[in-house]
Amino acid sequence: MPRLPPIVYTFLLLIWNTSSFSLAPLSPRMRRQSLAASSAVEFTKYHGLGNDFILVDNRDNSEPIMSPEQAAKMCDRNFGVGGDGVIFAMSSDEGDYAMRIYNSDGTEPEMCGNGIRCLARFLVELEGSAGSSEKSYSISTGAGMIKPLIRSDGLVTVDMGFPILNGPDVPTTLAPTKDLDGGAIKAVVDAPINVDGTDWAVTCVSMGNPHAIVFVDDIASLDLVKVGPPFEVHSAFPAKINTEFVEVASPTHLKMKVWERGAGPTLACGTGACALTVAAILAGKTAERKCTVTLPGGDLEIEWRESDGRLFMTGPAESVFGGAYTP
Ligand code: ZDR
Numbered sequence: 001m002p003r004l005p006p007i008v009y010t011f012l013l014l015i016w017n018t019s020s021f022s023l024a025p026l027s028p029r030m031r032r033q034s035l036a037a038s039s040a041v042e043f044t045k046y047h048g049l050g051n052d053f054i055l056v057d058n059r060d061n062s063e064p065i066m067s068p069e070q071a072a073k074m075c076d077r078n079f080g081v082g083g084d085g086v087i088f089a090m091s092s093d094e095g096d097y098a099m100r101i102y103n104s105d106g107t108e109p110e111m112c113g114n115g116i117r118c119l120a121r122f123l124v125e126l127e128g129s130a131g132s133s134e135k136s137y138s139i140s141t142g143a144g145m146i147k148p149l150i151r152s153d154g155l156v157t158v159d160m161g162f163p164i165l166n167g168p169d170v171p172t173t174l175a176p177t178k179d180l181d182g183g184a185i186k187a188v189v190d191a192p193i194n195v196d197g198t199d200w201a202v203t204c205v206s207m208g209n210p211h212a213i214v215f216v217d218d219i220a221s222l223d224l225v226k227v228g229p230p231f232e233v234h235s236a237f238p239a240k241i242n243t244e245f246v247e248v249a250s251p252t253h254l255k256m257k258v259w260e261r262g263a264g265p266t267l268a269c270g271t272g273a274c275a276l277t278v279a280a281i282l283a284g285k286t287a288e289r290k291c292t293v294t295l296p297g298g299d300l301e302i303e304w305r306e307s308d309g310r311l312f313m314t315g316p317a318e319s320v321f322g323g324a325y326t327p
Contacts, residue, residue, distance in 0.1 A: 040324035048114030048317045050267030050297030055122040058088035068106035070327040075104035095138035103262030110142030111208035113270015117156035117317035120148035143208020160311040163278045164206035172204045196230040203279035211275035212241045219247035228259025244272045251286040255294045267297030274311045277302040
């Protein structure tokens with residue numbers, strides 16, 4: 001090999017030392033070795049309809065191996081890996097696994113619908129059991145036990161459990177407008193709210209994490225970046241709020257834009273798609289229990305099952321790349 005001038009070696013060394021992560025098409029085994037050598041955090045990047053997450057194998061630790069601040073830095077799209085959140089695959093006594101997630105601002109939500117589809121695909125990869133057969137998991141989350149099923153066509157159907165409709169439990173301080181279950185549940189449906197000087201009507205639904213749903217006539221003309229932020233921090237939502245703006249295109253087709261708590265405008269929101277389907281039924285916008293929800297990043301199929309009230313979400317989850325990141 002020809003000798004290179006010393007300046008070239010210095011330059012190469014400098015690049016090696018200053019790069020905070022490397023894109024690595026490495027096998028999981030090779031990546032494990034490089035983690036041990038450098039104490040970098042291995043990750044795999046996934047997305048569900050463009051709602052993108054950094055997945056970390058955290059099965060050997062009872063707490064996430066990164067702090068919320070480190071996760072927020074890792075999510076930075078210019079100075080880090082880039083993502084709407086970091087998801088930690090944890091071991092669990094109650095379910096097959098547990099999920100913890102930090103939003104891109106470092107806050108910790110209870111649940112993430114798109115993220116749990118990604119987590120299911122990540123677990124199959126970690127277990128080395130990827131194949132064409134179906135695979136289901138029970139995952140312990142801040143919103144209870146959630147059950148994703150990887151179908152043989154690669155899509156993931158998630159049993160998202162039951163929506164929480166009692167206003168104070170969402171939580172919201174807005175006055176309830178609708179009695180459900182013979183008055184046992186006081187729901188906030190199409191309730192008036194003034195946000196930053198504009199009057200809106202909101203329906204509030206929790207999927208473990210809180211959502212406010214606003215029906216609009218024309219989603220295309222909505223200025224999300226202007227109207228989203230003041231909803232997130234409105235005093236009617238003590239835990240802050242994810243806000244979905246929804247146009248009813250037909251009884252079985254709902255179009256949405258989302259401003260997420262702790263993450264801003266994302267391309268998709270699984271818990272939000274479930275929450276808005278429930279809201280559309282409660283607010284009398286549709287009587288259909290099965291709807292296609294079109295999000296900026298693509299479509300999810302949502303069913304609010306009539307027989308038992310459970311919600312099911314079906315959509316894709318794709319792995320994009322893996323690497324090692326030095327916090
Ligand atoms: C909306 C979400 N991306 C999903 O797919 O369900 C969840 C992320 C968490 C959300 N930002 C929150 O509740 O703080």
